Amino acid sequence: xxxxxxxxxxxxxxxxxxxxxxxxxxxxxxxxxxxxxxxxxxxxxxxxxxxxxxxxxxxxxxxxxxxxxxxxxxxxxxxxxxxxxxxxxxxxxxxxxxxxxxxxxxxxxxxxxxxxxxxxxxxxxxxxxxxxxxxxxxxxxxxxxxxxxxxxxxxxxxxxxxxxxxxxxxxxxxxxxxxxxxxxxxxxxxxxxxxxxxxxxxxxxxxxx
Numbered sequence: 001x002x003x004x005x006x007x008x009x010x011x012x013x014x015x016x017x018x019x020x021x022x023x024x025x026x027x028x029x030x031x032x033x034x035x036x037x038x039x040x041x042x043x044x045x046x047x048x049x050x051x052x053x054x055x056x057x058x059x060x061x062x063x064x065x066x067x068x069x070x071x072x073x074x075x076x077x078x079x080x081x082x083x084x085x086x087x088x089x090x091x092x093x094x095x096x097x098x099x100x101x102x103x104x105x106x107x108x109x110x111x112x113x114x115x116x117x118x119x120x121x122x123x124x125x126x127x128x129x130x131x132x133x134x135x136x137x138x139x140x141x142x143x144x145x146x147x148x149x150x151x152x153x154x155x156x157x158x159x160x161x162x163x164x165x166x167x168x169x170x171x172x173x174x175x176x177x178x179x180x181x182x183x184x185x186x187x188x189x190x191x192x193x194x195x196x197x198x199x200x201x202x203x204x205x206x207x208x209x
Contacts (some may be wrong), residue, residue: 027145052086053139061195063202064112068104071112073198075189081116082146083202085109092140109144115205122148 049056050070057072064071071085087101097105113125119203126147130137194208 036037037086050088051090051141052143053141054091055139058192058196059073060192060201063115063199064108064206066104066108068101069108071108071202073195073202075195077190079147079149081120081146083112083121083146084143085112085146086141086143089167091142092132093139094142096127104157105142105144109146111206112136112146116146118205118209119201120148122150124151 049058050062050065050072051057052072052148057070062070062072068089069085069087071083074082074084077083085105087105089095089101091101092103094102107129110195113127116122116125126145126149128145128147129142131142133140
């Protein structure tokens with residue numbers, strides 16, 4: 001007996017329902033903290049660490065986390081308040097970021113300046129990017145240096161760039177980008193507690209302003 005058109009429609013619908021029900025269930029995505037207000041992620045919803053190149057940055061050292069970027073305190077700061085902002089995605093060059101990542105990175109930089117301004121009250125900032133190995137980039141992961149500045153911090157203003165040229169995330173890496181290395185004994189690695197305490201202060205400011 002030939003199948004009537006109405007019965008065929010019903011049969012097709014049942015086949016579709018069976019097909020859909022055979023798919024694995026999709027779990028809801030974890031909450032993402034977007035860059036709309038650049039707020040800090042609560043402690044219970046932030047990862048244990050973020051990667052900066054090959055280095056693991058513990059959550060305790062991160063003071064700002066957005067959908068695409070994170071800000072973290074510095075193991076070897078050149079001046080008090082010298083921090084870094086980097087994209088979550090491991091990209092070696094600014095040109096590797098897509099438009100949303102690029103915009104979020106610079107919004108995060110501006111937010112970080114606001115945080116540091118509330119804490120230190122500087123008269124100026126150095127904001128610097130070493131974009132590629134030939135520029136002195138010591139970690140192949142895009143990062144922006146943000147340094148609060150005040151009058152008289154350096155004998156010559158341009159000395160800050162010499163210091164940035166020699167900056168490295170670990171003491172043993174310092175100076176590898178240049179043949180002649182100035183004495184770097186004045187800057188030592190800080191303790192985990194010192195860094196966590198600094199990041200905590202910045203997080204508190206970020207949540208208030």
